[in-house]
Amino acid sequence: MVTRTLSALTVGLVCASSTFAQKAPDLKELDAYIADAVVKFDQPGLAVGIVQGGRLVWSKGYGKLDLAKSDPVTANSLFYCASISKAFTACAVGLLVDDGKLDWNAPVRQYMPEFNTPLPYVTDQFLVKDLLCHRSGWITFDGDLLWYGTNYTQKEILARHAHEPMTLPFRDEFGYSNLMFIAAAQLVERVSGMTWDQFITTRIFRPLGMDRSRVETADLAGMSDVALPHVRKGQDPSAPQKSMPYQALQGADGACGVISTVTDLAKWDAMWADEGKANGNVFIEPNTFGMITTSHLAMGDEGAGLGWFIGSEYGTKIITHSGGMPGFVLNHAVAPEQDLAVIALGNGESSSVFAVTNKILNAYLGDGKLDPVANMLPRLAKRKEREAARVAARVNARVQGTTPTAAATRLQGTFTDKVYGTASIVDDGGVPVLSFQPAKELFTGKLVHWHYDTWEWEHADPFLEPGYITFEFDADHNVTGFKIDLHSPDFHFYKLHFEKQ
Numbered sequence: 350m351v352t353r354t355l356s357a358l359t360v361g362l363v364c365a366s367s368t369f370a371q372k373a374p375d376l377k378e379l380d381a382y383i384a385d386a387v388v389k390f391d392q393p394g395l396a397v398g399i400v401q402g403g404r405l406v407w408s409k410g411y412g413k414l415d416l417a418k419s420d421p422v423t424a425n426s427l428f429y430c431a432s433i434s435k436a437f438t439a440c441a442v443g444l445l446v447d448d449g450k451l452d453w454n455a456p457v458r459q460y461m462p463e464f465n466t467p468l469p470y471v472t473d474q475f476l477v478k479d480l481l482c483h484r485s486g487w488i489t490f491d492g493d494l495l496w497y498g499t500n501y502t503q504k505e506i507l508a509r510h511a512h513e514p515m516t517l518p519f520r521d522e523f524g525y526s527n528l529m530f531i532a533a534a535q536l537v538e539r540v541s542g543m544t545w546d547q548f549i550t551t552r553i554f555r556p557l558g559m560d561r562s563r564v565e566t567a568d569l570a571g572m573s574d575v576a577l578p579h580v581r582k583g584q585d586p587s588a589p590q591k592s593m594p595y596q597a598l599q600g601a602d603g604a605c606g607v608i609s610t611v612t613d614l615a616k617w618d619a620m621w622a623d624e625g626k627a628n629g630n631v632f633i634e635p636n637t638f639g640m641i642t643t644s645h646l647a648m649g650d651e652g653a654g655l656g657w658f659i660g661s662e663y664g665t666k667i668i669t670h671s672g673g674m675p676g677f678v679l680n681h682a683v684a685p686e687q688d689l690a691v692i693a694l695g696n697g698e699s700s701s702v703f704a705v706t707n708k709i710l711n712a713y714l715g716d717g718k719l720d721p722v723a724n725m726l727p728r729l730a731k732r733k734e735r736e737a738a739r740v741a742a743r744v745n746a747r748v749q750g751t752t753p754t755a756a757a758t759r760l761q762g763t764f765t766d767k768v769y770g771t772a773s774i775v776d777d778g779g780v781p782v783l784s785f786q787p788a789k790e791l792f793t794g795k796l797v798h799w800h801y802d803t804w805e806w807e808h809a810d811p812f813l814e815p816g817y818i819t820f821e822f823d824a825d826h827n828v829t830g831f832k833i834d835l836h837s838p839d840f841h842f843y844k845l846h847f848e849k850q
Contacts, residue, residue: 353724356682358364359653363529363582369528372713373526373713374712374713374717376407379708379712380708381809382708382722383395383397383409383411383705383708384720385706385722386701386704387411387782389414389726390697390699390700390701390704390720390722390726391590391697391699392411392412392416392418392424392695392697392699392701393412393413393579393590393592393695393696393697394409394410394411394412394413394414394421394422394576394695394696394697394700395410395411395412395693395694395695395696395705395797396409396411396422396423396424396426396576396610396611396692396693396694397409397410397411397423397611397612397690397691397692397693397694397705397709398424398427398612398614398691399689399690399691399692399709399713400615400619400689400690400691400692401688401689401690401713402620402688403619403622403623403628403688404614404615404619405424405611405619406483406617408424408611408612408615409422409424410423410426414426414574414576414577414696415576415577415592416576416579416590416591416592417591417592419447420504420574422576422696422719423574424610424611424612425561425574425606425610425611425612426574426575426576426610426611426694427561427569427572427574427575427576427609427610428576428608428609428610428677428695428696429566429595429605429607429608429674429677430607430608430609430614430672430677430847431605431672431673431674431677431679431692432527432605432670432671432672432673433607433609433656433670433671433679433681434603434604434605434607434674435481435603435604435605435656435670435674436605436621436656436657436670437528437553437607437617437656438481438533438537438545438551438603438604438643438656439481439529439533439641439654439655439656439657440531440553440567440633440656441537441545441548441549441552441553441599441656442477442480442481442533442536442635442655443538443554443633443634443638443640443641444552444633444637445537445540445541445636446637446640447633447637449550450540450541451475451477451536451540452477453477453478454476454477454478455477456471456473456474456475456476456477457475457477457479457480457532457536458472458475459494460477460536460539460540461532461535461536461539462832463504463508464480464507464532465507465508466485466486466515467511467512467513467514467515468515470485470493470519471485471515471519474519475822476611477536478640478645478655479520479529479538480529480530480532480533481529481530481655481656482646482653482654482655483523483524483525483529483534483644483646483653484519484520484521484522484523484524484645484646484653485515485519485524485526485529486515486517486518486519486524487513487514487515487516487517487524487526487528487529488516488517488611489512489523489524489525489526490511490525490527490789490838490840490841491510491524491526491528491841492506492513492527492768493507493528493839493840493841494769494840494841494845495509495510495528495600495768495769496527496528496598496600496601496604496840497598497601497788497791497840498530498596498788498790498791498792498810499600499785499787499788500746500787501532501600501770501787502600503511503531503535503600503602503603504535506528506531506600507528507531507532507535509768509769509770510528510768512767512768513768513844516522520646523646523653525649527556527596527601527604527605527624528604530601530603530656530665530696531600531601531602531604533602533603534602534603534604535602535603538707543750544604545602545603546564546565546602549564549606550564550606550644553617554613554684556627556632557613557616557617557620557627557632558613558616559613559614559616559617560607560613561609561610561612561613561817562607562608562610562613563607563608563609564602564606564607564608564620566595566596566597566598566606566608567597568810569595569608573589575808576694576696577592577593577594577595577676577696577806578592578593578595578674578675578676578677578696578697579591579592579593579676579697579698580593580675580676580698580811580812581698582811583811583812583813583814583815584812584813584814586736586737590697590698591811592620592676593675593676593811593812596674596675598674601820605672605674606760607742610694611692611694613690614681614692615690616696618681618683618690618692620632620633621642621654621668621683621685621690622683622684622685622687622688622689622690623688624638624685624757625637625638625760639830641654641655641656641657642654642655642657642659642666642668642685643659644659644752654668655741656670657669657670658670662710662714663710663711663714663715665684665686665687665714666684666685666686667682667683667684667685667710668679668680668682668685669683669706670744671702675716675722675811675812676696676697676698676812677694677695677696677697678695678698678699678700678701678702679694679702680702680703680706681693681706682706682710684714686708687713687714689713689714691705691706691709691710693705693706700725700729702724703721703725704721704722705764707719707721708720708722710722716768718760718774737805739836740814742836743817747799747800747845748800749800751800751818752798752802753798753801753802753804754801754802754826755802755820755822755828757776757779757780757781757796758776758779759828760774760781760796760804760820760828761774761775761776761781762774762828762849762850763849763850764830764831764848764849765847765848766845766846766848766849767846768844769787769845770785770786770787771785771786771787771845772784772785772786773786774796777795780795780796781795781796781804782794782795782796783796783806783808783818790809791808791809791810792808792809792810793808793809794806794807794809794817795807799817802819802820802822803818803819803820804817804818804819804820805817806818806833806835807816813835813837813840814835814836814837815835816833816835816842817833817834817835818831818832818833819831819832819834828849829848829849830846830847830848830849831847832845832846832847833845833847
């Protein structure tokens with residue numbers, strides 16, 4: 350999202366520092382460990398690869414492409430890579446720097462005069478590299494509802510987002526921004542004359558031999574060995590995992606969009622492990638490799654590079670990025686100084702990919718004794734308990750026997766949020782139905798009275814929880830607008846304020 354949930358995607362265990370040299374672990378033991386992790390995490394499917402010395406030295410698939418069918422996951426299975434795509438966008442910008450068409454330290458407006466933020470100073474000072482390291486001044490996931498399931502073009506998304514207030518100091522605090530990578534995709538298009546899709550395919554996939562990789566979900570209809578995303582309805586842990594169709598999400602290109610396999614990503618990671626070289630030849634210039642893999646914003650023990658996160662484990666530099674979208678959680682890590690990379694792609698909502706990545710890194714660079722599955726599962730169980738308590742608290746707070754002060758027929762109308770756009774409420778046989786006009790397929794559903802003037806919204810998105818709509822009134826008790834309470838660490842529904850037109 351795209352890294353979908355920062356909270357979910359940073360639960361990977363931070364391994365203790367060590368100075369153990371790289372070694373060859375017992376792959377049979379590692380295989381058994383991963384297979385056990387798939388079971389313990391209730392992971393639908395998982396593809397894992399280890400890259401060493403410029404080649405894929407070990408890979409395997411576990412579980413199924415679709416739980417409803419028997420087809421197994423393989424090293425060639427296609428997965429939606431979500432925010433792993435951000436490094437591809439940073440690389441695309443880097444290739445254009447190498448071409449002499451971009452300058453990391455030039456203002457974005459030098460190339461895209463329409464680029465805007467709510468603050469004129471920030472707009473003028475916003476540099477190309479600022480797009481890629483999460484220091485824009487917007488908080489984490491600001492604006493993501495603008496691309497999630499909407500029909501907005503990237504230009505429309507960015508124009509609307511430019512009105513979203515900034516609350517962090519520019520360049521001083523971390524705020525994970527998918528929107529700035531969308532802006533970077535537009536920058537690539539503006540400077541290269543190719544769409545982001547075309548550039549990634551022409552300048553990265555083809556030269557590296559990533560033959561099965563794609564950037565269009567529509568292409569998957571004619572392909573086999575495709576892993577489907579799996580979700581639990583409304584993020585209910587008691588609901589069964591079921592596959593769902595791919596979401597196109599073309600508005601998020603740049604932040605996500607890459608669809609790939611362990612076999613193909615091994616070629617990509619081998620280039621990074623060899624510090625910008627592919628098959629012994631320079632793919633990106635050394636200065637560009639250094640710029641991308643250097644921290645540009647401190648984050649505790651880590652730092653934000655350009656499309657990567659930068660850290661250190663076992664006495665060596667690690668660059669990494671995870672990814673998450675509804676039904677997918679994925680991870681990969683590269684140790685350039687050790688010419689080593691680990692890839693773990695999952696088609697479910699579990700954190701198994703982090704446990705597997707950490708286990709393999711420890712097996713090669715540490716003492717081999719780390720048990721991230723045993724360490725992570727109790728913490729995840731505690732989180733599950735907290736989430737169950739939160740959901741129960743909402744149910745327990747419901748006041749039974751109340752009636753709304755405005756009948757369902759009076760809720761009808763057109764409503765507008767200044768940044769997001771338009772929503773409508775229509776009457777369907779006496780039942781009010783709320784629809785977000787830019788994202789009708791995901792965000793349409795009936796309103797069921799909850800209590801007082803709050804209604805439960807049964808939207809169509811199979812991933813998110815139900816929402817709770819609370820109406821507002823003027824002095825004559827006419828409906829003037831509504832707010833939304835929909836719990837999500839990914840999308841800021843709480844910021845929406847729809848006013849009646």
